[in-house]
Each structure stands twice: as C-alpha cells, then as structure tokens.
Amino acid sequence: MSPAVADLTARRLRWRTATAQADGQVPSIVAGIVRDGELVWSDGVGDVPGPVTDTQYKIGSITKTLTAVLVLQLVEEGLLSLDAPAAEVLGQVGYADRSVRQLLSHSGGLQAEPAGDWWERSPGASFDALATANDGSTAAYAPDRQFHYSNLGYGLLGEIVARLRDQSWWEAVESRILIPLGMTRTSYHASGGHAEGWSVHPYAQTLIAEPLPDTAAMAPAGQVWSTLTDLATYCTFLLGGHDEVLSSHALALAFTPQSGDEHAGLSYSHGLGFQIFRGGSGTLVGHSGSMPGFHAICLVDRTRRTGVVGLVNGTTGVPVADFGAALLEELEQWEPTLPLPWAPNESLPAEFDDVLGVWHWGATPYAFTCEGGDLVARRRGIEAWRFIADNGLIVGNRGYHAGERLHVVRRSDGAVSHLDVGTFILTREPYQAGAPIPGGRPDLG
16 A cells, blocks of 8 residues: 555645745745655645755754764663763763753753853854853752753753764764664755755845854754655654664653643653653654754654654744644544554463453452553553563553562462552452452451
8 A cells, every 4th residue: 555645635734834834934844744654745835945855954953852862872871871960971060960861851950041142143162162151050940940941951961972972972973873764864064955044034024044053062952954854764763763773662761751841731841852742642752943044843643653844944933843743633634543453462471371361459350461462451441551571570561550560479379369569459359358458358357
C-alpha cells in the first residue's frame, strides 16, 4: 500500500499550511507529515526557493534536542550523571552548581539569556568569554523552584559535551547523530539551497533581511539548519530510537516531564531537552524553534506513530506548535492511525508461568495476560498495570506499579499463594483466606 495520504487529506493539509502562511504574513512555509517511519506528505506555500523537501531553513531551538541527545548518550555510557553538578566537568563557572538534569529541563533557575548583546543577532564568543560574562549572580529563580526557559543553560551543556568527547560540540553532532541517521542536509551554516531569513515590516509589509551570525559558544542552543527530509528522518528516530544514537527506552525517559510552570496548567511541560505539549493521543513531544528570520516545529506522537515538521522563513507570525499539532489532528481525523497487527506470542517468559489468569485485589478482579511479551493486568477490559520480565524478575513499567517488583509468593509445597506488588496482595479468590491483608473475610479482620 502506498504510504502517501489520500487526495482529500492532502488538500486539507495544504489548506492548513496556506492559511498559516497567509494569516502569519510570512514569505514561505514548508511542512511534512511522517507516519510509520515514512514522509507521507509534504508541501510548501509562498516563495520556497527550491524543492520543498530539500530546501534548508534555520531550525532554532530544535538544535537543543540535538544537544540533549548528545548529553543523554554520555549518561547512557556512564560518562556523566544527570544529577551531578555541571562543575564536575566545567569547574567553578557561573551556574555550574546546577545539575545536568536541571540544565536539560530548564529547572535550574538560570537567567533566560546570556548577558550582553542579544546573542541571536550578535557574533558569538568562546565559552570562556561566555562564562566570564555570566557568573551566576543574575539567576531568575532558585534551582527547582519552577520551569524557566534558559538558552544560556544549553551553552553550558554544549561545553560539557565538547570536553567529555574531546571534540567540538558540532563535531559530536555530526559524528554521533547526523551520520548514523543519514541526515546529510543538516549543517552548522546554510549549505546548498536554502531560504533567506526575513522579518516583515508591520505596516509597510516589506521584507527586512535578518543577520545570520555564528553564535559560537551559544550554538548548542539554536545554530543549526536543516530540511524537511532530514527532520522527517529525525522524527522517525524520535518515534523508535536508533541503535547507534539513542535507544527507545532512553528517549522515553527524555520525554518524561521534569519541570513545568503552574500558569501553563497541564498544557505544557519540559522533559530532558524536549518540550511536551498536550495533544494528539495524549502528548506531543519534540521542540519548537526560532531565530531571527526563521521559526520551526518538530513534533511526534509516539502512540499514533506520527510526526510533523514545519519550517518558516519569517521571524514571527505563525504559532508553530499549534500549527504542527493542527496538521497532526487533520491527519488523524481523515486517516486515523491503524492499530498494529495482532500477532501470537512466540513464547511465554518463564517469569509469567504462574501469573496468568484472574487475580483479585480484595473483591476487585484483574485479568493478567501476556501481550507482546509484557504482562498486562486489565480491569473490566481496561489496562490498569503493565509489567515486564527482567532477568528473572517481574517489574512494573506502566501504571500505578511502574518501577515496583511483583513477587510471586509460594507456600511450603511450592504452590502459588498470592502475588505481592508493593503491599498490594492479589489472590485467586476474593478476600482469600490465609492470605495477608486484604485476604480473609473483611468483616472478621
């Protein structure tokens, strides 16, 4: 079956894109949709100066996710701890008392921007110069007080990568992300066919050229250029991981909320380098980006196995996160995500041998089944808990018991008496006699 979307869906997606370009009064927008690892739709509206899928735009803070991936690789390799202070690598520079986790999740209370001229429109300097100008005395909040977005924090993270890898931050991006993923049209400076960066005069509606400085030590926060094709590849990586870059498990941890702002309610939070928006099947993860002359969005819905990329060569005008989410909703409305085909288990993990079937917590029954290699407990057909087999153990990985160990408790003759997961006692019969609380008749104690 062709991976392309239907004509009606393509028309609806183009309408969304054309409306965003017209309402936002920007020179051009290109956008693409990824489904099940394929770029299934792409289009451009306005003055796109080359092929829609191969024209470079500056991606702004989507760059931060590349920095985060490099940091998480170091964590996976045991070369860095999320909860270690940055000073372990950087020494006693400003804000180096903050942990790597706090820098990634914008929870360290750092000032939003580095001191001096606006870094996005100014030639950058060395890390030593950046550290000298930002001594840690102008923090916005105490650490872990609340989410406060900080571009400066990613200058520190990029330097951590450079020192631990003994190469520049950009060399690490190329060798450890771009080359393994095959992202050949992603670059530090514009390369080949690319869009020019513009602002639009609010009254004359004429174009004003924006500068494209080398941001140097601040590059890990927003320097990079890319294309629809390359960012579609990146979406596929975010959806499923990559053996040479970062595992799906590590990405799931990166997409776990770490910090938020009470004024955002439940609509937004931040993970380990990734923005988390409410939408889609529950949450959309990725990042928006803006630099003078450009703004961009790259989001995935891991449950629906879809992703979206949008690139704009205007400084403002398009609410890119809302635009990306709307494209994904348009796709889901007209072409709903198909469930993955059911397949029988090839084998049953030995850990689950005596656990399948119905168990009761007090008087409440739960049906335990092996689904895709996981142990799933359902109440009235709805998943309540999920467990995995892990080297002879049964460990929760979703629901209330995530991270808890499920113990199969046996009698002296070897027969199973009950299950114990974090003091939740599950028995074959409601209030089964002889089992720990809540076993036994509740009215008899």
